[in-house]
Amino acid sequence: MKTLTFSGGVHPPDFKGATETERIKVISPNAGDEFTYPMSQHIGAPCAPVVKKGDDVAVGQKIGEAVGLISAPVHSSVSGVVKSISDVITPTGVKSQAIVIECDGENREHQSLNNGRGFEGASRAELVEIIKEAGVVGLGGAGFPAHVKLNPPADKRIDTIILNAAECEPYLTTDYRVLLEETDVLIEGLRILLTMHTDARGVIAVEDNKRDAIELIKGKIKDEPRMTVAALKTKYPQGAEKQLIYACAGREVPSGKLPMDVRCIVHNADTVIAVQRAVVRGRPLMRRIVTLSGGAIKNPGNYKVRIGMKLADLVNLTGGLRSEPRKIISGGPMMGAALFSMDVPIIKTSSAFLFFTEEEAKLPEERPCIRCARCVERCPMKLYPFELNQYAVRGEYELFKKRNGEDCIECGVCSYVCPAKRHLAQSIRSARGDSLRRK
């Protein structure tokens, strides 16, 4: 089998063994549980609440309205009563206004649900509107509103839609389980995207260590002339957008440009499922699949969770902790963010939570750079991480920008390969954020 890839990158141990064979389990909420819905769960402008304290809400009811061109509405995933509207810290560390709903356990559905119209004969504009109203955003971690990606300006012709199921981060296994367990829904979701872009081909991108998934999908799409499966070399960060486009389409996305500038759209596997549910079943985005793993969690697995559920409640409902975690990470170990508490809600972009023991969380001590250039050799964006780190530490933003520091995809490869264990990615990530905010 021919495998595709990009230059640079690394092969970290995948640590997927604890969850990759675990079927997706549905977690149901209990009456009395509090669900918290931040108005900022996506890239772009935060939503504005359209309910107030004391309001009765139903499952699927819109509670946050999108404001501005790049934004996505938020829906309640439970029925119950609005208890408060106040600021919270999300798992990504962002402070956001949030609506807190006490679940009544009755699962009363809003009348707007289940009005799916199907997609045969639908125009792109109609489908964009449905996906927008359903609040679908990139569920792979970025949270970019899906309807914006799917509706590029008229002069940007799309010829390749890549369904990103590479899932290259260690520990994460939700996309793999979706490929195996929700294959038909996934393929129908891709069919919808191809209806919106009639000149495009669909590429389902999977790392070559998931042979069973590749064979299963190949069999399912044998009568889909516009779809193919791309077997990607198992390497990190194979699922990063620019690296994926290079591997699947042989095109480089220039600095400061977007996938649509090279005629591509990339969507994560669970996002495509959310598109199918919105269009065919008339269900807004209210749930996502989350991997729980690490040595301190009692039952590692892949769980279908209602958005808004507290992490602490989710952990309890799955059987609790085996031991007090030394570190909790939201996301994967390479790109994720450390959490200080389990009192955070599951949001649209929460792909995983890792509960590390003392042993797993141990970080080697940082030592002086020995100028070995390993970070340069392995950086998938062809940057000079040791140099960017110096600019970052000194706050030299002009030099940081001049040396393309804003192109960093925050993959963590440089820190991973550094023999001196320099905290390169952390300082570069922080300087990149500052540099982008100064624009």
Ligand code: SF4
């Ligand atoms: S500089 Fe950025 S893109 Fe390059 S390896 Fe480090 S984190 Fe990844």
Ligand code: SF4
């Ligand atoms: S890998 Fe580490 S030690 Fe080597 S050049 Fe980069 S920062 Fe310096």
